[in-house]
Amino acid sequence: MRTGRVGEVFTAFLWLGLVSFGGPIAHLGYFRETFVVRRRWLSEADYADLVALCQFLPGPASSQVGFALGILRAGGVGGGIAAFFGFTLPSALLLAGFGLAAAQIAGPAAEALLHGLKLVAVAVVAQAVWGMARSLAPDRFRAGIAFLAFAISLLAGGPFAQVLAIAFGAVANLAFDRTAPTPPTGRLEVPIARRAGIIALVLALGLLLAIGGLATAGVSPARFLDAFYRSGALVFGGGHVVLPLLEAATVAPGWVTPDDFLAGYGLAQAVPGPLFTFAAYLGALVGGLGGAAAALFAIFLPGLLLVYGTLPFWDRLRSDRRTQAGMRGANAAVVGVLGAAFYDPVFTSAVLTPWDAVLALGGFLLVTIGNMPAWSAVLLLPLASLLVR
Known part of the structure; x- marks a missing residue:
């Protein structure tokens, strides 16, 4: 995998965080289409390997795959953190806002x-x-x-x-x-x-x-x-x-x-x-x-x-x-x-x-x-x- 920049990783995952509906299985499909087919950040075999690892571990599988993709792309943990924040922020802000407003709903x-x-x-x-x-x-x-x-x-x-x-x-x-x-x-x-x-x-x-x-x-x-x-x-x-x-x-x-x-x-x-x-x-x-x-x-x-x-x-x-x-x-x-x-x-x-x-x-x-x-x-x-x- 060619080394990229942290900013590139963040923007790619921010877009996915805005459009990836459908749950973890759908997210893995979005990731494959984006990073294997279109951007060619890694091979099909390497991507299957990452998915297998994250399904083996406890935790949120799609977020873990994204975190690992960011690490591999940017060559270090900074890329993983960028991928995590990009993918997570949109839904986190929406749901936190709903939680803050829930008391007002009557x-x-x-x-x-x-x-x-x-x-x-x-x-x-x-x-x-x-x-x-x-x-x-x-x-x-x-x-x-x-x-x-x-x-x-x-x-x-x-x-x-x-x-x-x-x-x-x-x-x-x-x-x-x-x-x-x-x-x-x-x-x-x-x-x-x-x-x-x-x-x-x-x-x-x-x-x-x-x-x-x-x-x-x-x-x-x-x-x-x-x-x-x-x-x-x-x-x-x-x-x-x-x-x-x-x-x-x-x-x-x-x-x-x-x-x-x-x-x-x-x-x-x-x-x-x-x-x-x-x-x-x-x-x-x-x-x-x-x-x-x-x-x-x-x-x-x-x-x-x-x-x-x-x-x-x-x-x-x-x-x-x-x-x-x-x-x-x-x-x-x-x-x-x-x-x-x-x-x-x-x-x-x-x-x-x-x-x-x-x-x-x-x-x-x-x-x-x-x-x-x-x-x-x-x-x-x-x-x-x-x-x-």
Whole structure:
């Protein structure tokens, strides 16, 4: 990959941050078209390698791919930071603004529109569960892992149960999966020393333990940071999978109401860029503009540290059978965790009447059978909810 300038990286990703609708899978398609096909920053094989790495790690996959592309293009971490800010700022500013204005939204019409956004969340999360189940739990054994993860998450509840379910999936598949490892497709030339990678990995784990310890001790700012840092550090699959972790971290302690949470999640489908910027909305509800900035920093930091730390070692990791088997099991468990979140709180909080069920099913069919973008449901369902009410 030819070395470029940080400014070039920022402007390329800022444009993508303004136009990349459709969630993480769509984002990866935009990246491929822009950087592999048109700009020719890297080869198809190298891009596939980056995508595989970021799907292997916890965190927001599309943002991690963008961060890695920026590093490779500009020859250092400055390019990664430029790519991250360019891709993240548009949606972060929009969602933070909505969070700041949420307290001013009142009245029957506003409540009907917000309820429509909750129905959008039902349709979009149902689509995510359906699509992920088909690709990540395609056989009986992994479907069984997904079911048990669903049961653990739903019956036990809380973030610990979700982490336990994902760990169970990884261990179970590692014990019984005998699939041959997928051979590597190429070799990435990474401008990161192994020592720097180790420091980043140690820092990611150290912050998780340190912030979590302070939060357990009752330090108020640490509790806030821990809620978002832990969500970013422990979510596999990115995108919609962060929903149950953020719900457990912000709704369960009473920081955000279930209605506000689901309304914001529905609105997040209408903006471009990474879905993790939903954290800006939640942070703004809790702590204003400063809370939005802190939530964004905390939720994205672990994923970026992990991809930076793993890049120098990826050639070795990707060819290991045990690593691949464990990740296949963890990904199957993620389907069950997201399925539990779909039932509670998404479905139980939004579908309260027969009309709600009709509108939610209509939105689901719109984005699945109709292949319409998620933002079309954001436009239609709130208006339909307003008419019904």
